[in-house]
Amino acid sequence: MAHRWTNDLTHDDVTPKSAYMNRRQIVAGMAGLGLATIAPKAQAAAETLDPTPFDVITQYNNFYEFGTRKEDPARYAGSLTTKPWSIKIDGMVDNPGDYALSDILSKMTIEERIYRFRCVEAWSMVVPWNGFELKDLLDLAGVQSGAKYVAFETLYRPEEMPGQRQPFLEWPYVEGLRLDEANHPLTLMATGIYGKPMPNQNGAPIRLVVPWKYGFKSIKSIVRITLTDKEPPTSWNKSIPSEYGFYSNVNPKVDHPRWSQASERPIGGGFFAKRIPTLMFNGYEKEVAGLYEGMDLRKNY
Numbered sequence: 001m002a003h004r005w006t007n008d009l010t011h012d013d014v015t016p017k018s019a020y021m022n023r024r025q026i027v028a029g030m031a032g033l034g035l036a037t038i039a040p041k042a043q044a045a046a047e048t049l050d051p052t053p054f055d056v057i058t059q060y061n062n063f064y065e066f067g068t069r070k071e072d073p074a075r076y077a078g079s080l081t082t083k084p085w086s087i088k089i090d091g092m093v094d095n096p097g098d099y100a101l102s103d104i105l106s107k108m109t110i111e112e113r114i115y116r117f118r119c120v121e122a123w124s125m126v127v128p129w130n131g132f133e134l135k136d137l138l139d140l141a142g143v144q145s146g147a148k149y150v151a152f153e154t155l156y157r158p159e160e161m162p163g164q165r166q167p168f169l170e171w172p173y174v175e176g177l178r179l180d181e182a183n184h185p186l187t188l189m190a191t192g193i194y195g196k197p198m199p200n201q202n203g204a205p206i207r208l209v210v211p212w213k214y215g216f217k218s219i220k221s222i223v224r225i226t227l228t229d230k231e232p233p234t235s236w237n238k239s240i241p242s243e244y245g246f247y248s249n250v251n252p253k254v255d256h257p258r259w260s261q262a263s264e265r266p267i268g269g270g271f272f273a274k275r276i277p278t279l280m281f282n283g284y285e286k287e288v289a290g291l292y293e294g295m296d297l298r299k300n301y
């Protein structure tokens with residue numbers, strides 16, 4: 001696949017000792033998921049990234065299906081059953097249907113991508129994801145020429161997702177991307193972190209990661225992907241349209257109506273740890289700015 005992302009970092013360069021796993025363990029973790037391959041080199045944006053420890057990435061989460069507090073997902077997501085799992089792919093595709101996750105994974109190349117992840121609440125982490133490019137899945141489904149957008153839907157299962165018994169948001173959680181954003185080589189379907197299968201609280205068994213957008217665009221526990229010619233509704237836009245638009249690109253120059261987006265707090269270093277400046281498109285400007293040429297990003301927030 002010619003569109004692969006590359007950089008110079010290796011897993012060893014960026015993995016803290018406490019969370020270090022050797023290559024054999026990584027491959028073993030993958031084998032448990034029925035994954036055939038792992039790319040030999042770690043992947044990341046071309047800058048130095050200090051990954052956030054595993055315990056922080058998995059214990060400070062937003063996953064409103066399990067409650068609104070940061071500790072709720074780690075506490076309650078254990079009840080979620082993720083096997084068997086399939087994704088319905090429908091709408092403007094040549095090959096619509098229910099795709100078993102195991103079948104999808106047998107056709108995909110799993111890579112490691114170390115991405116900066118920026119929540120709209122102005123905290124950030126650096127996550128070594130394992131996954132494949134969304135484009136490869138869309139190619140499998142055969143996107144038709146009239147399609148312009150991709151809509152995503154999270155599992156709706158209130159018996160296992162206690163937050164869905166409360167009206168925090170309209171359920172199921174939904175998100176959307178423009179087709180060119182979805183096909184961008186940075187856009188990942190993630191199935192693991194630190195070489196381990198995706199923890200439930202992080203969106204098991206498969207979730208989206210769009211590193212130049214605020215965290216809420218990265219929808220978890222996906223069961224449906226629909227190709228469409230209309231801009232799809234998104235959960236946070238439906239909930240508070242004046243604060244959350246369709247694009248939600250990380251932009252330090254456009255503040256959230258209730259707080260600044262100019263800086264962020266890397267989590268894991270304690271609440272009073274030094275804030276760092278937020279970068280345009282979360283540091284991926286070189287790669288993605290072209291997608292928005294000629295657009296007013298203040299209007300298209």
Ligand SMILES: Nc1nc2c(c(=O)[nH]1)N[C@H]1C(S)=C(S)[C@@H](COP(=O)(O)O)O[C@H]1N2
Pocket residue numbers: 057060061062063064065118119120154173201202203214215216217218219220221
């Ligand atoms: N289905 C679903 N996906 C979701 C959310 C959610 O509540 N439900 N929260 C979003 C938000 S606000 C963030 S910041 C990220 C958090 O991902 P993480 O737990 O891997 O850090 O998930 C996003 N995806």
Ligand SMILES: [Mo]
Pocket residue numbers: 062119120121214215216
């Ligand atoms: Mo978020």
